[in-house]
Amino acid sequence: MVNYERFNSLIKQSKTIVITTHISPDADGIGSQIALSHALTKLGKQVICLNEEALESRYKYLDKMNIVEGFSKPHLTKLKKIDLFIIVDANSLERIGDNLKLVSQLSKELLFIDHHPTSDEFTALHCIDTSSAATGEIVARLIEQSNIPFSFEMGLALYTSIIIDTSSFQYPTVSSSTHNTVAKLLDAGVSPPMAMKEIYGQTDISFYHFLGKVLERTKTTESKKIIYVQITLKDLNQYKIDPEDTHGIINQMLSYKPAEVICMFREIDKTTTKVSFRSMGKVNVGSIAQALGGGGHSYSAATIIKLSLKNTINQVLSKVDLILSKTSSS
Ligand SMILES: [Mn+2]
Structure with a gap:
Protein backbone atom coordinates (compact mmCIF):
# COMPACT_ATOMS: atom_id res chain seq x y z
CA MET A 1 0.00 0.00 0.00
CA VAL A 2 1.20 3.45 -0.84
CA ASN A 3 1.01 5.85 2.09
CA TYR A 4 -0.49 8.84 0.23
CA GLU A 5 -1.25 10.71 3.48
CA ARG A 6 2.39 10.69 4.52
CA PHE A 7 3.50 11.72 1.02
CA ASN A 8 1.05 14.62 0.94
CA SER A 9 1.85 15.88 4.42
CA LEU A 10 5.62 15.63 3.86
CA ILE A 11 5.37 17.50 0.55
CA LYS A 12 3.13 20.15 2.11
CA GLN A 13 5.55 20.88 4.95
CA SER A 14 8.74 20.78 2.81
CA LYS A 15 10.37 23.55 0.81
CA THR A 16 13.73 22.07 -0.12
CA ILE A 17 13.57 18.50 -1.41
CA VAL A 18 16.42 16.25 -2.56
CA ILE A 19 15.55 13.27 -4.75
CA THR A 20 18.00 10.42 -5.28
CA THR A 21 18.06 6.83 -6.53
CA HIS A 22 20.28 3.78 -6.10
CA ILE A 23 23.90 3.48 -7.27
CA SER A 24 24.42 2.22 -10.85
CA PRO A 25 20.95 3.59 -11.49
CA ASP A 26 18.64 2.02 -14.05
CA ALA A 27 16.03 3.72 -16.19
CA ASP A 28 13.28 3.17 -13.61
CA GLY A 29 15.28 5.00 -10.92
CA ILE A 30 16.30 7.84 -13.23
CA GLY A 31 12.86 8.17 -14.87
CA SER A 32 11.08 8.22 -11.50
CA GLN A 33 13.54 10.79 -10.15
CA ILE A 34 13.19 13.14 -13.12
CA ALA A 35 9.38 12.89 -13.36
CA LEU A 36 8.91 13.47 -9.63
CA SER A 37 11.31 16.40 -9.74
CA HIS A 38 9.33 18.12 -12.54
CA ALA A 39 6.07 17.51 -10.66
CA LEU A 40 7.30 18.87 -7.31
CA THR A 41 8.83 21.90 -9.07
CA LYS A 42 5.34 22.63 -10.43
CA LEU A 43 4.15 22.72 -6.79
CA GLY A 44 6.70 25.49 -6.12
CA LYS A 45 9.23 23.30 -4.31
CA GLN A 46 12.96 23.74 -4.55
CA VAL A 47 14.04 20.33 -5.88
CA ILE A 48 17.56 18.98 -6.28
CA CYS A 49 18.14 15.69 -8.12
CA LEU A 50 21.40 14.36 -6.75
CA ASN A 51 22.97 10.94 -7.31
CA GLU A 52 26.22 9.35 -6.21
CA GLU A 53 27.35 9.27 -9.87
CA ALA A 54 26.86 11.77 -12.71
CA LEU A 55 24.06 10.95 -15.18
CA GLU A 56 25.12 8.43 -17.83
CA SER A 57 24.87 9.69 -21.40
CA ARG A 58 22.27 7.01 -22.25
CA TYR A 59 19.76 8.85 -20.02
CA LYS A 60 20.47 12.38 -21.29
CA TYR A 61 17.36 12.31 -23.52
CA LEU A 62 15.29 12.31 -20.29
CA ASP A 63 17.14 15.29 -18.88
CA LYS A 64 17.38 18.00 -21.53
CA MET A 65 17.42 20.61 -18.76
CA ASN A 66 20.36 18.94 -16.95
CA ILE A 67 18.63 18.73 -13.59
CA VAL A 68 20.36 15.53 -12.44
CA GLU A 69 23.64 16.23 -10.65
CA GLY A 70 26.40 13.81 -9.65
CA PHE A 71 27.71 14.23 -6.11
CA SER A 72 30.71 16.50 -5.49
CA LYS A 73 32.13 17.69 -2.14
CA PRO A 74 30.62 21.24 -2.26
CA HIS A 75 27.14 19.64 -2.13
CA LEU A 76 27.67 18.89 1.57
CA THR A 77 28.12 22.57 2.45
CA LYS A 78 25.73 23.93 -0.18
CA LEU A 79 22.85 21.70 0.96
CA LYS A 80 22.86 22.61 4.64
CA LYS A 81 19.13 22.56 5.18
CA ILE A 82 17.06 19.87 3.50
CA ASP A 83 13.42 19.39 4.52
CA LEU A 84 12.81 16.13 2.72
CA PHE A 85 15.07 13.48 1.21
CA ILE A 86 13.30 11.15 -1.21
CA ILE A 87 14.82 7.86 -2.38
CA VAL A 88 13.20 6.28 -5.46
CA ASP A 89 13.51 2.65 -6.65
CA ALA A 90 15.37 1.46 -3.52
CA ASN A 91 14.35 0.77 0.07
CA SER A 92 17.61 1.10 1.98
CA LEU A 93 20.16 3.87 2.51
CA GLU A 94 22.84 1.24 1.85
CA ARG A 95 21.82 1.34 -1.83
CA ILE A 96 22.31 5.07 -2.48
CA GLY A 97 26.09 5.35 -2.04
CA ASP A 98 28.33 6.60 0.79
CA ASN A 99 28.23 10.29 -0.15
CA LEU A 100 24.48 10.39 -0.64
CA LYS A 101 24.09 8.67 2.72
CA LEU A 102 25.94 11.66 4.23
CA VAL A 103 23.63 14.05 2.36
CA SER A 104 20.59 12.17 3.72
CA GLN A 105 21.76 13.01 7.26
CA LEU A 106 21.26 16.71 6.49
CA SER A 107 17.54 16.17 5.96
CA LYS A 108 14.71 16.48 8.45
CA GLU A 109 12.62 13.73 6.84
CA LEU A 110 13.18 10.64 4.70
CA LEU A 111 10.75 9.04 2.26
CA PHE A 112 11.23 5.91 0.17
CA ILE A 113 9.19 5.36 -3.00
CA ASP A 114 9.76 1.82 -4.24
CA HIS A 115 8.41 -1.52 -5.50
CA HIS A 116 11.05 -3.95 -4.16
CA PRO A 117 10.01 -6.35 -1.38
CA THR A 118 10.59 -5.17 2.19
CA SER A 119 9.06 -5.49 5.68
CA ASP A 120 5.43 -4.56 6.51
CA GLU A 121 6.57 -2.02 9.11
CA PHE A 122 8.67 -0.20 6.53
CA THR A 123 5.92 -0.38 3.91
CA ALA A 124 3.42 1.25 6.29
CA LEU A 125 5.57 4.38 6.65
CA HIS A 126 6.66 4.87 3.04
CA CYS A 127 5.32 4.74 -0.50
CA ILE A 128 5.98 1.06 -1.20
CA ASP A 129 3.94 -1.13 -3.50
CA THR A 130 5.50 -4.45 -4.51
CA SER A 131 2.63 -5.14 -6.91
CA SER A 132 3.59 -2.15 -9.06
CA ALA A 133 5.43 -2.97 -12.26
CA ALA A 134 7.81 -0.05 -11.82
CA THR A 135 8.60 2.67 -9.31
CA GLY A 136 7.58 4.95 -12.19
CA GLU A 137 4.05 3.55 -11.91
CA ILE A 138 3.88 4.57 -8.23
CA VAL A 139 5.33 8.00 -9.04
CA ALA A 140 2.67 8.41 -11.75
CA ARG A 141 -0.07 7.71 -9.17
CA LEU A 142 1.51 10.14 -6.68
CA ILE A 143 1.63 12.87 -9.34
CA GLU A 144 -1.99 12.22 -10.38
CA GLN A 145 -3.38 12.30 -6.85
CA SER A 146 -1.54 15.63 -6.37
CA ASN A 147 -3.61 16.97 -9.32
CA ILE A 148 -0.53 17.81 -11.37
CA PRO A 149 -1.06 17.25 -15.11
CA PHE A 150 1.58 15.09 -16.84
CA SER A 151 3.96 17.19 -18.92
CA PHE A 152 5.77 15.67 -21.91
CA GLU A 153 8.99 15.45 -19.83
CA MET A 154 7.21 13.59 -17.01
CA GLY A 155 5.46 11.36 -19.56
CA LEU A 156 8.67 10.32 -21.34
CA ALA A 157 10.46 9.69 -18.04
CA LEU A 158 7.65 7.53 -16.63
CA TYR A 159 7.10 5.70 -19.93
CA THR A 160 10.81 4.82 -19.90
CA SER A 161 10.53 3.57 -16.30
CA ILE A 162 7.62 1.30 -17.11
CA ILE A 163 9.02 -0.04 -20.42
CA ILE A 164 12.37 -0.95 -18.84
CA ASP A 165 10.95 -2.52 -15.68
CA THR A 166 8.43 -4.66 -17.57
CA SER A 167 10.71 -5.42 -20.54
CA SER A 168 8.02 -3.89 -22.77
CA PHE A 169 4.98 -5.22 -20.86
CA GLN A 170 6.11 -8.86 -20.55
CA TYR A 171 6.25 -9.35 -16.78
CA PRO A 172 3.52 -10.69 -14.44
CA THR A 173 3.32 -7.31 -12.65
CA VAL A 174 1.80 -5.63 -15.71
CA SER A 175 -1.84 -4.82 -14.91
CA SER A 176 -4.72 -2.94 -16.46
CA SER A 177 -3.70 -0.07 -14.22
CA THR A 178 -0.21 -0.13 -15.81
CA HIS A 179 -1.81 0.27 -19.23
CA ASN A 180 -4.21 2.94 -17.94
CA THR A 181 -1.23 4.91 -16.70
CA VAL A 182 0.60 4.45 -20.00
CA ALA A 183 -2.47 5.75 -21.88
CA LYS A 184 -2.22 8.99 -19.91
CA LEU A 185 1.50 9.25 -20.67
CA LEU A 186 0.75 8.93 -24.41
CA ASP A 187 -1.89 11.66 -24.00
CA ALA A 188 0.92 13.83 -22.60
CA GLY A 189 2.66 13.54 -25.96
CA VAL A 190 4.91 10.48 -25.65
CA SER A 191 5.43 8.76 -29.00
CA PRO A 192 6.16 5.03 -28.61
CA PRO A 193 8.44 4.67 -31.70
CA MET A 194 10.53 7.65 -30.67
CA ALA A 195 10.66 6.56 -27.01
CA MET A 196 11.57 2.95 -27.89
CA LYS A 197 14.53 4.14 -29.99
CA GLU A 198 15.77 6.20 -27.06
CA ILE A 199 15.25 3.35 -24.57
CA TYR A 200 16.64 0.42 -26.56
CA GLY A 201 18.48 2.36 -29.26
CA GLN A 202 21.88 1.29 -30.56
CA THR A 203 24.13 3.48 -32.67
CA ASP A 204 26.64 0.84 -33.68
CA ILE A 205 25.90 -2.05 -36.05
MN1 LIG B 1 12.38 -0.56 -10.51
Whole structure:
Protein backbone atom coordinates (compact mmCIF):
# COMPACT_ATOMS: atom_id res chain seq x y z
CA MET A 1 0.00 0.00 0.00
CA VAL A 2 1.20 3.45 -0.84
CA ASN A 3 1.01 5.85 2.09
CA TYR A 4 -0.49 8.84 0.23
CA GLU A 5 -1.25 10.71 3.48
CA ARG A 6 2.39 10.69 4.52
CA PHE A 7 3.50 11.72 1.02
CA ASN A 8 1.05 14.62 0.94
CA SER A 9 1.85 15.88 4.42
CA LEU A 10 5.62 15.63 3.86
CA ILE A 11 5.37 17.50 0.55
CA LYS A 12 3.13 20.15 2.11
CA GLN A 13 5.55 20.88 4.95
CA SER A 14 8.74 20.78 2.81
CA LYS A 15 10.37 23.55 0.81
CA THR A 16 13.73 22.07 -0.12
CA ILE A 17 13.57 18.50 -1.41
CA VAL A 18 16.42 16.25 -2.56
CA ILE A 19 15.55 13.27 -4.75
CA THR A 20 18.00 10.42 -5.28
CA THR A 21 18.06 6.83 -6.53
CA HIS A 22 20.28 3.78 -6.10
CA ILE A 23 23.90 3.48 -7.27
CA SER A 24 24.42 2.22 -10.85
CA PRO A 25 20.95 3.59 -11.49
CA ASP A 26 18.64 2.02 -14.05
CA ALA A 27 16.03 3.72 -16.19
CA ASP A 28 13.28 3.17 -13.61
CA GLY A 29 15.28 5.00 -10.92
CA ILE A 30 16.30 7.84 -13.23
CA GLY A 31 12.86 8.17 -14.87
CA SER A 32 11.08 8.22 -11.50
CA GLN A 33 13.54 10.79 -10.15
CA ILE A 34 13.19 13.14 -13.12
CA ALA A 35 9.38 12.89 -13.36
CA LEU A 36 8.91 13.47 -9.63
CA SER A 37 11.31 16.40 -9.74
CA HIS A 38 9.33 18.12 -12.54
CA ALA A 39 6.07 17.51 -10.66
CA LEU A 40 7.30 18.87 -7.31
CA THR A 41 8.83 21.90 -9.07
CA LYS A 42 5.34 22.63 -10.43
CA LEU A 43 4.15 22.72 -6.79
CA GLY A 44 6.70 25.49 -6.12
CA LYS A 45 9.23 23.30 -4.31
CA GLN A 46 12.96 23.74 -4.55
CA VAL A 47 14.04 20.33 -5.88
CA ILE A 48 17.56 18.98 -6.28
CA CYS A 49 18.14 15.69 -8.12
CA LEU A 50 21.40 14.36 -6.75
CA ASN A 51 22.97 10.94 -7.31
CA GLU A 52 26.22 9.35 -6.21
CA GLU A 53 27.35 9.27 -9.87
CA ALA A 54 26.86 11.77 -12.71
CA LEU A 55 24.06 10.95 -15.18
CA GLU A 56 25.12 8.43 -17.83
CA SER A 57 24.87 9.69 -21.40
CA ARG A 58 22.27 7.01 -22.25
CA TYR A 59 19.76 8.85 -20.02
CA LYS A 60 20.47 12.38 -21.29
CA TYR A 61 17.36 12.31 -23.52
CA LEU A 62 15.29 12.31 -20.29
CA ASP A 63 17.14 15.29 -18.88
CA LYS A 64 17.38 18.00 -21.53
CA MET A 65 17.42 20.61 -18.76
CA ASN A 66 20.36 18.94 -16.95
CA ILE A 67 18.63 18.73 -13.59
CA VAL A 68 20.36 15.53 -12.44
CA GLU A 69 23.64 16.23 -10.65
CA GLY A 70 26.40 13.81 -9.65
CA PHE A 71 27.71 14.23 -6.11
CA SER A 72 30.71 16.50 -5.49
CA LYS A 73 32.13 17.69 -2.14
CA PRO A 74 30.62 21.24 -2.26
CA HIS A 75 27.14 19.64 -2.13
CA LEU A 76 27.67 18.89 1.57
CA THR A 77 28.12 22.57 2.45
CA LYS A 78 25.73 23.93 -0.18
CA LEU A 79 22.85 21.70 0.96
CA LYS A 80 22.86 22.61 4.64
CA LYS A 81 19.13 22.56 5.18
CA ILE A 82 17.06 19.87 3.50
CA ASP A 83 13.42 19.39 4.52
CA LEU A 84 12.81 16.13 2.72
CA PHE A 85 15.07 13.48 1.21
CA ILE A 86 13.30 11.15 -1.21
CA ILE A 87 14.82 7.86 -2.38
CA VAL A 88 13.20 6.28 -5.46
CA ASP A 89 13.51 2.65 -6.65
CA ALA A 90 15.37 1.46 -3.52
CA ASN A 91 14.35 0.77 0.07
CA SER A 92 17.61 1.10 1.98
CA LEU A 93 20.16 3.87 2.51
CA GLU A 94 22.84 1.24 1.85
CA ARG A 95 21.82 1.34 -1.83
CA ILE A 96 22.31 5.07 -2.48
CA GLY A 97 26.09 5.35 -2.04
CA ASP A 98 28.33 6.60 0.79
CA ASN A 99 28.23 10.29 -0.15
CA LEU A 100 24.48 10.39 -0.64
CA LYS A 101 24.09 8.67 2.72
CA LEU A 102 25.94 11.66 4.23
CA VAL A 103 23.63 14.05 2.36
CA SER A 104 20.59 12.17 3.72
CA GLN A 105 21.76 13.01 7.26
CA LEU A 106 21.26 16.71 6.49
CA SER A 107 17.54 16.17 5.96
CA LYS A 108 14.71 16.48 8.45
CA GLU A 109 12.62 13.73 6.84
CA LEU A 110 13.18 10.64 4.70
CA LEU A 111 10.75 9.04 2.26
CA PHE A 112 11.23 5.91 0.17
CA ILE A 113 9.19 5.36 -3.00
CA ASP A 114 9.76 1.82 -4.24
CA HIS A 115 8.41 -1.52 -5.50
CA HIS A 116 11.05 -3.95 -4.16
CA PRO A 117 10.01 -6.35 -1.38
CA THR A 118 10.59 -5.17 2.19
CA SER A 119 9.06 -5.49 5.68
CA ASP A 120 5.43 -4.56 6.51
CA GLU A 121 6.57 -2.02 9.11
CA PHE A 122 8.67 -0.20 6.53
CA THR A 123 5.92 -0.38 3.91
CA ALA A 124 3.42 1.25 6.29
CA LEU A 125 5.57 4.38 6.65
CA HIS A 126 6.66 4.87 3.04
CA CYS A 127 5.32 4.74 -0.50
CA ILE A 128 5.98 1.06 -1.20
CA ASP A 129 3.94 -1.13 -3.50
CA THR A 130 5.50 -4.45 -4.51
CA SER A 131 2.63 -5.14 -6.91
CA SER A 132 3.59 -2.15 -9.06
CA ALA A 133 5.43 -2.97 -12.26
CA ALA A 134 7.81 -0.05 -11.82
CA THR A 135 8.60 2.67 -9.31
CA GLY A 136 7.58 4.95 -12.19
CA GLU A 137 4.05 3.55 -11.91
CA ILE A 138 3.88 4.57 -8.23
CA VAL A 139 5.33 8.00 -9.04
CA ALA A 140 2.67 8.41 -11.75
CA ARG A 141 -0.07 7.71 -9.17
CA LEU A 142 1.51 10.14 -6.68
CA ILE A 143 1.63 12.87 -9.34
CA GLU A 144 -1.99 12.22 -10.38
CA GLN A 145 -3.38 12.30 -6.85
CA SER A 146 -1.54 15.63 -6.37
CA ASN A 147 -3.61 16.97 -9.32
CA ILE A 148 -0.53 17.81 -11.37
CA PRO A 149 -1.06 17.25 -15.11
CA PHE A 150 1.58 15.09 -16.84
CA SER A 151 3.96 17.19 -18.92
CA PHE A 152 5.77 15.67 -21.91
CA GLU A 153 8.99 15.45 -19.83
CA MET A 154 7.21 13.59 -17.01
CA GLY A 155 5.46 11.36 -19.56
CA LEU A 156 8.67 10.32 -21.34
CA ALA A 157 10.46 9.69 -18.04
CA LEU A 158 7.65 7.53 -16.63
CA TYR A 159 7.10 5.70 -19.93
CA THR A 160 10.81 4.82 -19.90
CA SER A 161 10.53 3.57 -16.30
CA ILE A 162 7.62 1.30 -17.11
CA ILE A 163 9.02 -0.04 -20.42
CA ILE A 164 12.37 -0.95 -18.84
CA ASP A 165 10.95 -2.52 -15.68
CA THR A 166 8.43 -4.66 -17.57
CA SER A 167 10.71 -5.42 -20.54
CA SER A 168 8.02 -3.89 -22.77
CA PHE A 169 4.98 -5.22 -20.86
CA GLN A 170 6.11 -8.86 -20.55
CA TYR A 171 6.25 -9.35 -16.78
CA PRO A 172 3.52 -10.69 -14.44
CA THR A 173 3.32 -7.31 -12.65
CA VAL A 174 1.80 -5.63 -15.71
CA SER A 175 -1.84 -4.82 -14.91
CA SER A 176 -4.72 -2.94 -16.46
CA SER A 177 -3.70 -0.07 -14.22
CA THR A 178 -0.21 -0.13 -15.81
CA HIS A 179 -1.81 0.27 -19.23
CA ASN A 180 -4.21 2.94 -17.94
CA THR A 181 -1.23 4.91 -16.70
CA VAL A 182 0.60 4.45 -20.00
CA ALA A 183 -2.47 5.75 -21.88
CA LYS A 184 -2.22 8.99 -19.91
CA LEU A 185 1.50 9.25 -20.67
CA LEU A 186 0.75 8.93 -24.41
CA ASP A 187 -1.89 11.66 -24.00
CA ALA A 188 0.92 13.83 -22.60
CA GLY A 189 2.66 13.54 -25.96
CA VAL A 190 4.91 10.48 -25.65
CA SER A 191 5.43 8.76 -29.00
CA PRO A 192 6.16 5.03 -28.61
CA PRO A 193 8.44 4.67 -31.70
CA MET A 194 10.53 7.65 -30.67
CA ALA A 195 10.66 6.56 -27.01
CA MET A 196 11.57 2.95 -27.89
CA LYS A 197 14.53 4.14 -29.99
CA GLU A 198 15.77 6.20 -27.06
CA ILE A 199 15.25 3.35 -24.57
CA TYR A 200 16.64 0.42 -26.56
CA GLY A 201 18.48 2.36 -29.26
CA GLN A 202 21.88 1.29 -30.56
CA THR A 203 24.13 3.48 -32.67
CA ASP A 204 26.64 0.84 -33.68
CA ILE A 205 25.90 -2.05 -36.05
CA SER A 206 28.49 -4.20 -34.23
CA PHE A 207 26.01 -4.56 -31.36
CA TYR A 208 23.86 -6.79 -33.58
CA HIS A 209 26.87 -8.89 -34.58
CA PHE A 210 27.70 -9.26 -30.87
CA LEU A 211 24.10 -10.21 -30.13
CA GLY A 212 24.22 -12.86 -32.86
CA LYS A 213 27.38 -14.38 -31.47
CA VAL A 214 26.05 -14.47 -27.91
CA LEU A 215 22.63 -15.87 -28.81
CA GLU A 216 24.22 -18.58 -30.96
CA ARG A 217 25.55 -20.05 -27.70
CA THR A 218 22.13 -20.21 -26.00
CA LYS A 219 21.65 -23.49 -24.16
CA THR A 220 19.03 -25.24 -22.09
CA THR A 221 19.38 -27.74 -19.27
CA GLU A 222 18.26 -31.31 -19.87
CA SER A 223 14.75 -30.63 -18.53
CA LYS A 224 14.56 -27.56 -20.84
CA LYS A 225 13.18 -25.64 -17.87
CA ILE A 226 16.25 -23.43 -17.70
CA ILE A 227 17.47 -21.52 -20.72
CA TYR A 228 20.72 -19.62 -20.38
CA VAL A 229 23.33 -17.61 -22.18
CA GLN A 230 26.85 -16.50 -21.35
CA ILE A 231 28.78 -13.36 -22.22
CA THR A 232 32.57 -13.42 -21.92
CA LEU A 233 34.94 -10.51 -21.46
CA LYS A 234 36.45 -11.51 -24.79
CA ASP A 235 33.07 -10.95 -26.53
CA LEU A 236 32.72 -7.51 -24.97
CA ASN A 237 36.23 -6.50 -25.98
CA GLN A 238 36.01 -7.93 -29.47
CA TYR A 239 32.83 -6.00 -30.35
CA LYS A 240 33.63 -3.00 -28.09
CA ILE A 241 30.39 -3.42 -26.12
CA ASP A 242 29.58 -1.47 -22.94
CA PRO A 243 28.42 -4.06 -20.33
CA GLU A 244 25.52 -1.69 -19.58
CA ASP A 245 24.20 -2.46 -23.07
CA THR A 246 23.84 -6.17 -22.29
CA HIS A 247 21.01 -5.96 -19.71
CA GLY A 248 18.21 -6.56 -22.20
CA ILE A 249 19.74 -9.65 -23.83
CA ILE A 250 18.19 -11.98 -21.24
CA ASN A 251 14.73 -10.82 -22.32
CA GLN A 252 15.33 -12.32 -25.80
CA MET A 253 14.84 -15.74 -24.19
CA LEU A 254 11.53 -15.05 -22.40
CA SER A 255 9.71 -16.42 -25.45
CA TYR A 256 11.18 -19.94 -25.11
CA LYS A 257 8.04 -21.91 -24.20
CA PRO A 258 9.42 -24.72 -21.98
CA ALA A 259 11.47 -22.30 -19.82
CA GLU A 260 10.59 -21.67 -16.18
CA VAL A 261 13.82 -19.82 -15.40
CA ILE A 262 16.04 -17.77 -17.69
CA CYS A 263 19.66 -17.02 -16.71
CA MET A 264 22.31 -14.79 -18.16
CA PHE A 265 25.92 -15.11 -17.01
CA ARG A 266 28.32 -12.25 -17.70
CA GLU A 267 32.04 -12.50 -16.96
CA ILE A 268 33.21 -9.39 -15.04
CA ASP A 269 36.76 -10.71 -14.55
CA LYS A 270 38.43 -14.12 -14.16
CA THR A 271 36.94 -14.64 -10.69
CA THR A 272 33.74 -12.58 -10.78
CA THR A 273 30.52 -13.27 -12.65
CA LYS A 274 27.23 -11.38 -12.84
CA VAL A 275 24.12 -13.55 -12.92
CA SER A 276 20.73 -12.23 -14.03
CA PHE A 277 17.53 -14.22 -13.54
CA ARG A 278 14.03 -14.11 -14.95
CA SER A 279 11.19 -16.37 -13.82
CA MET A 280 8.00 -17.23 -15.66
CA GLY A 281 6.15 -17.50 -12.31
CA LYS A 282 6.72 -20.91 -10.69
CA VAL A 283 10.03 -20.07 -9.05
CA ASN A 284 10.86 -16.99 -6.98
CA VAL A 285 14.19 -15.93 -8.48
CA GLY A 286 14.32 -13.01 -6.04
CA SER A 287 14.94 -15.38 -3.13
CA ILE A 288 17.46 -17.41 -5.18
CA ALA A 289 19.40 -14.22 -5.95
CA GLN A 290 19.14 -13.17 -2.31
CA ALA A 291 20.52 -16.52 -1.12
CA LEU A 292 23.45 -15.90 -3.49
CA GLY A 293 24.12 -12.42 -2.06
CA GLY A 294 22.04 -10.38 -4.53
CA GLY A 295 18.40 -9.34 -4.70
CA GLY A 296 15.49 -8.16 -6.80
CA HIS A 297 11.90 -9.12 -7.53
CA SER A 298 10.32 -12.58 -7.57
CA TYR A 299 10.35 -12.58 -11.40
CA SER A 300 13.50 -10.53 -12.12
CA ALA A 301 16.65 -10.52 -10.00
CA ALA A 302 20.43 -10.52 -10.14
CA THR A 303 23.58 -11.18 -8.16
CA ILE A 304 27.36 -11.09 -8.47
CA ILE A 305 29.27 -14.28 -7.63
CA LYS A 306 32.97 -14.52 -6.76
CA LEU A 307 33.69 -17.46 -9.05
CA SER A 308 34.85 -17.94 -12.63
CA LEU A 309 32.23 -17.87 -15.39
CA LYS A 310 32.37 -21.65 -15.81
CA ASN A 311 32.10 -22.44 -12.09
CA THR A 312 29.30 -19.92 -11.62
CA ILE A 313 27.30 -21.49 -14.44
CA ASN A 314 27.71 -24.98 -12.99
CA GLN A 315 26.86 -23.94 -9.45
CA VAL A 316 23.85 -21.77 -10.28
CA LEU A 317 22.32 -24.20 -12.77
CA SER A 318 22.48 -27.13 -10.35
CA LYS A 319 20.96 -24.99 -7.60
CA VAL A 320 18.07 -23.77 -9.78
CA ASP A 321 17.58 -27.27 -11.21
CA LEU A 322 17.18 -28.65 -7.69
CA ILE A 323 14.63 -25.98 -6.78
CA LEU A 324 12.72 -26.67 -10.00
CA SER A 325 12.63 -30.43 -9.37
CA LYS A 326 11.21 -29.76 -5.89
CA THR A 327 8.51 -27.36 -7.13
CA SER A 328 7.35 -29.69 -9.92
CA SER A 329 7.05 -32.73 -7.61
CA SER A 330 5.09 -30.93 -4.87
MN1 LIG B 1 12.38 -0.56 -10.51
